[in-house]
Amino acid sequence: MPEGDTVWQTARRLHTALAGRVLTRSDLRVPRFATADLTGRPVLDVTPRGKHLLTRIDGGLTLHSHLRMDGSWQVYAPGEHWRGGPSHQIRAILGNAEAVAVGYRLPVLALIRTADESDVVGHLGPDLLGPDWDPQEAERRLTADPARPLGEALLDQRNLAGIGNVYKSELAFLATVTPWLPVGELGPEVPARLVATAQRLLEANKDRPDRRTTTTRAGRRIPLYVYGREGRPCLRCGTPVRKDESGGRITYWCPGCQQGPTP
Structure with missing residues (x-):
């Protein structure tokens, strides 16, 4: 998608x-x-x-x-x-x-x-690339259901509009938690940081039609940390990246770097 x-x-x-x-x-x-x-x-x-x-x-x-x-x-x-x-x-x-x-x-x-x-x-949450972008409102919506898994909350366009499976996986990796961790178990500063990172990444990539990039090291040849990298070594710890397709949604994560429940 x-x-x-x-x-x-x-x-x-x-x-x-x-x-x-x-x-x-x-x-x-x-x-x-x-x-x-x-x-x-x-x-x-x-x-x-x-x-x-x-x-x-x-x-x-x-x-x-x-x-x-x-x-x-x-x-x-x-x-x-x-x-x-x-x-x-x-x-x-x-x-x-x-x-x-x-x-x-x-x-x-x-x-x-x-x-x-x-x-x-009208049902959509704040648009990550729109003039109505409101990080405080996006954070409020994202954390409204503490029991909801982070990945589901990020994909729900009623919370913040614009995230799909790629950014879901990458944002969870950057937050060092699995996408199945309940939102209420995130650290107190993590939701605001996630929202800010999501907006920053989409803003940076909107002018890159041929190569979406989330990795930040200068000269990085590998554009994404985990998405599409099943079985390959994590760029941080070397643990093989894993993939899950349950529920019809593709998710990638590193079992070494990311803490929380897994399928």
Whole structure:
């Protein structure tokens, strides 16, 4: 599932290609909105909200999309070959005289009134990359249920919006606790530090579309501490990194560095 920084990068590409230009092509390939015609309307902006994308269109309309596990938006020049997947996977096409944006495998695609955006994103917690970022509120939400495992609390977009499995695993490693440790058992200063680190990492990586990095040593060739490194030595202690897929969520951790319960 794309993390908040990936969604932010997608929004920026779409905004650059579409905002301020009149749509000359509009094709929404979902039954409920298949007859909607947005041609002739300017795109006002494309805004990310956590892992949601809001494409605002003149006339009080917003095209709401979510990438979930493997959805994507690709931007092409006129006449360029589309490489995002077979045509039957296309769910949306928005084009103008200079660019065309093609949405592939989008599990969520809805045309809503801009005034109703809160219906689809109003439940989200503070956005790690948004103008509403509020670390104190994010910490309050993260720690509201002391019995909840840290990994679950970090993934809950109602607490803070933008964290996926990669950052969940990396943040738990940086806090030297396992993702299954109850939030209430974290040290008194750990939640605030986790929230601050999460925001810092996403902010640093939003301009790195090809190489997300959480490791901090200068010249580090290995970009992530534990995610995707099953069986390889921990960069801190050398213990082989482990992987768990229970509950449908992928988690990586170091049994040597991270204290707390494990599956």
